[in-house]
Amino acid sequence: xxxxxxxxxxxxxxxxxxxxxxxxxxxxxxxxxxxxxxxxxxxxxxxxxxxxxxxxxxxxxxxxxxxxxxxxxxxxxxxxxxxxxxxxxxxxxxxxxxxx
Amino acid sequence: xxxxxxxxxxxxxxxxxxxxxxxxxxxxxxxxxxxxxxxxxxxxxxxxxxxxxxxxxxxxxxxxxxxxxxxxxxxxxxxxxxxxxxxxxxxxxxxxxxxx
DNA sequence: TTACCTTTGACAATATTAGTCAACACATAA
DNA sequence: TTATGTGTTGACTAATATTGTCAAAGGTAA
Numbered sequence: 001x002x003x004x005x006x007x008x009x010x011x012x013x014x015x016x017x018x019x020x021x022x023x024x025x026x027x028x029x030x031x032x033x034x035x036x037x038x039x040x041x042x043x044x045x046x047x048x049x050x051x052x053x054x055x056x057x058x059x060x061x062x063x064x065x066x067x068x069x070x071x072x073x074x075x076x077x078x079x080x081x082x083x084x085x086x087x088x089x090x091x092x093x094x095x096x097x098x099x100x
Numbered sequence: 101x102x103x104x105x106x107x108x109x110x111x112x113x114x115x116x117x118x119x120x121x122x123x124x125x126x127x128x129x130x131x132x133x134x135x136x137x138x139x140x141x142x143x144x145x146x147x148x149x150x151x152x153x154x155x156x157x158x159x160x161x162x163x164x165x166x167x168x169x170x171x172x173x174x175x176x177x178x179x180x181x182x183x184x185x186x187x188x189x190x191x192x193x194x195x196x197x198x199x200x
Numbered sequence: 201t202t203a204c205c206t207t208t209g210a211c212a213a214t215a216t217t218a219g220t221c222a223a224c225a226c227a228t229a230a
Numbered sequence: 231t232t233a234t235g236t237g238t239t240g241a242c243t244a245a246t247a248t249t250g251t252c253a254a255a256g257g258t259a260a
Contacts, residue, residue: 035207
């Protein structure tokens with residue numbers, strides 16, 4: 001399982017950016033980016049998108065993983081986490097249908 | 101779709117509690133309970149459990165719906181919400197397996 | 201040394217959430 | 231009428247969590 005942070009770290013390195021350069025480019029403190037890549041702090045969706053753009057990568061997969069991590073964080077150690085996800089899925093599907 | 105708040109309101113009425121009585125019983129301000137039942141404020145899991153106990157109801161379904169609502173709240177209007185849920189589900193299943 | 205790199209922790213600023221309280225409107229009974 | 235009980239509302243404070251800032255440390259390489 002590769003976290004969004006580690007994915008973005010790989011992408012950064014492949015794109016040839018140092019932490020500092022990347023941080024400056026998206027206008028945040030280097031300490032924050034360092035912590036985010038290592039999972040010590042949570043990303044915001046906005047930053048994920050900015051970084052994806054900086055690294056010239058499609059952001060869809062990253063956003064999906066970002067959201068998934070967010071959700072799993074909410075459900076950590078919950079006995080009924082899986083059941084909750086299934087209910088949520090059902091309701092989201094229902095909502096999508098009656099929307100379009 | 102019945103929210104946790106409305107479910108708990110029904111349960112309260114069936115159990116014969118006024119808002120005030122129920123609020124006192126679980127030691128919160130009546131204003132908060134009123135808002136929670138109507139979805140104006142989020143529940144905490146702790147309060148859901150306390151109310152379920154007060155109303156002598158099994159809490160499993162309520163907790164599942166509570167968590168589901170929490171998750172859906174995180175995903176509101178996200179283009180890839182459904183995909184994120186699926187990824188989260190997969191990872192949770194995987195985790196559960198390698199746990200026991 | 202100098203110049204980068206990343207990590208770390210302490211701290212401040214900000215935003216979010218939770219809790220408190222008084223007042224309101226409505227209904228009903230005395 | 232007055233009193234009592236119902237639920238709702240909004241303003242306010244308090245507590246907590248999240249974010250941002252900064253300086254310093256340790257590593258590596260020229």
